[in-house]
Amino acid sequence: MRLVKMPKSKNTFAELLLGWWKKNKRDFPWRLTEDPWKIMIAEILLQKTNAEKVVEVYEKLLAVAQNPQQILTHSASEIAQIIKPLGLENSKSRRIKVLSEILVKNFNGNVPVDKESLLKLPGVGAYTAAMVLCLVKGEPEPAVDVNSVRLIQRFFGYKSSRSRPRTDPNLQNFIKSLMPSKDCKKFNLALLDFSHKICRVKPNCLNCPLNIMCSHLI
Numbered sequence: 001m002r003l004v005k006m007p008k009s010k011n012t013f014a015e016l017l018l019g020w021w022k023k024n025k026r027d028f029p030w031r032l033t034e035d036p037w038k039i040m041i042a043e044i045l046l047q048k049t050n051a052e053k054v055v056e057v058y059e060k061l062l063a064v065a066q067n068p069q070q071i072l073t074h075s076a077s078e079i080a081q082i083i084k085p086l087g088l089e090n091s092k093s094r095r096i097k098v099l100s101e102i103l104v105k106n107f108n109g110n111v112p113v114d115k116e117s118l119l120k121l122p123g124v125g126a127y128t129a130a131m132v133l134c135l136v137k138g139e140p141e142p143a144v145d146v147n148s149v150r151l152i153q154r155f156f157g158y159k160s161s162r163s164r165p166r167t168d169p170n171l172q173n174f175i176k177s178l179m180p181s182k183d184c185k186k187f188n189l190a191l192l193d194f195s196h197k198i199c200r201v202k203p204n205c206l207n208c209p210l211n212i213m214c215s216h217l218i
Contacts, residue, residue, distance in 0.1 A: 021190035068100035147195035157215035
């Protein structure tokens with residue numbers, strides 16, 4: 001691990017990021033709810049697809065299945081037909097069905113909102129658990145994916161020893177240390193939006209409000 005030491009860089013990073021996000025954030029329906037089921041459904045649908053394409057499918061699915069109990073009244077093929085425009089419909093529909101069965105059987109149809117229970121659910125990893133805990137309870141859990149990792153590595157010159165840096169607990173703890181205690185939800189969403197619009201695989205450094213302090217340009 002290597003960090004470029006810059007005075008107040010952590011605080012400044014969060015301030016600049018949130019300042020940018022306030023004017024440039026993306027609006028999606030799953031960001032407006034505190035229902036953990038709806039957030040979890042969104043995260044399943046969002047895998048390996050464009051977020052803008054998910055909105056219509058997400059709303060169609062919830063129109064027929066507001067909760068796990070209602071999912072179980074539909075076959076996997078019926079669910080797959082609804083989410084077909086996003087691709088991977090068979091694997092995603094099976095995941096939704098299995099998850100619903102577990103929630104109905106073990107949690108009375110409710111999504112648990114503690115980290116240990118979430119991580120035991122089929123197909124729920126650290127990222128999805130973090131999004132549920134952050135969006136529902138405001139807990140400072142970093143939602144670490146390949147995009148947020150790319151941004152943090154570039155800005156701070158962070159080098160992980162892991163082949164998959166997003167699984168690096170040291171990196172996760174470092175990102176957690178960046179999160180403002182009162183704005184952790186906004187911070188997670190800002191990381192997602194900034195890495196989508198600015199700090200892409202091919203970064204838009206000229207229009208980046210963080211470029212003055214970014215180690216990628218030093």
